[in-house]
Amino acid sequence: MHDLTIETIRINGGRLCLDFVNTRSYPALGGYREFLRGFGDLVLWAQRETLIEAPDGQRLMANAREEADLARRALNDAVALRSALRCLFASGAATDTLRSALDDVTRTIRSAAPTLHLEARNQSVRYVAAPALDAWLLGPLAISAMELVTSPDRAHVKICPGEDCHWLFLDQSRNGTRRWCSMDSCGGKAKARTHYETHRRPNRSGAAP
Ligand SMILES: [Zn+2]
Incomplete structure (x- = not known):
């Protein structure tokens, strides 16, 4: 995980809101x-999610250059919402932490509602980013969280047990036994560790090689 950036981290939470929670690690x-070190990282991430298209991203970056304070505040607000989203899915049922996170998401949806805009493009309907620096990302994230937290899928949100990871993901496997955020990273590392432990044990106990 140490050589990763916002452009190379895995996007495999299964829902927009979970992917956003996974823009940092939770050892x-x-x-x-x-992984969110500046406003530009928000833009890059949103483009990877195809939440916005390249022209939207360029426009937002141009605005951010002109209004650095506003861009910094937008990043801070996004990071604060990310903490609330993590609590939403990682804390127990009906705790104060959960209630507070639900209030944060409700507030975010209410304040973002006037800026949300859907538009038909080619064969699909897409969210179109508002040009305002503080109003393009939080609404879609909060709506994604509202949809997931109120659906039966909420019961299938899991925390990866990887020791330097703890990302959230939606287990969409048929038998509900997915354990790791990814078999290529945390799952693979655990498998290699088990393999190593299994094969070194006979020598430690003094058994003949
Ligand atoms: Zn993991």
Whole structure:
């Protein structure tokens, strides 16, 4: 995870809101890895999610260059919402933490509602980013969270047990036994560790090689 950036981190939470929670790592032993280091990272991430298209991103970046304070505030607001989204799916039922996160999401949807805009493009309907720096990302994230937290799928949101990961993902496997955010990273590492432990044990106990 240490050589990753917002352009290379895996996007495999299964829902927009979970992917956004996974823009940082949540290691069990403290410390964390932040992938949102500036407003531009929000834009790059949203483009990877195809939430916005390249022209929207260019327009937002041009606005951010002109209004650096506003862009910084937009990043701070996004990071605050990310904490609330994490609590929404990682905390227990009906706790104060959950209630507070639900209030944050409700407030975000209410304030973003006037800026949300859907438009028919080619064969599909797409969200069109508002040009305002503080009004293009939070609404879609909060709506994605509202949809998931109120659906039966909420019960299938899991936390990856990878020790430097703890990302959230929606387990969409047929038998509901997905354990890791990805078999290529955390799952693969755990598998390699188990393999190593299994094969070194005979020598440690003094058995003949
Ligand atoms: Zn993981």
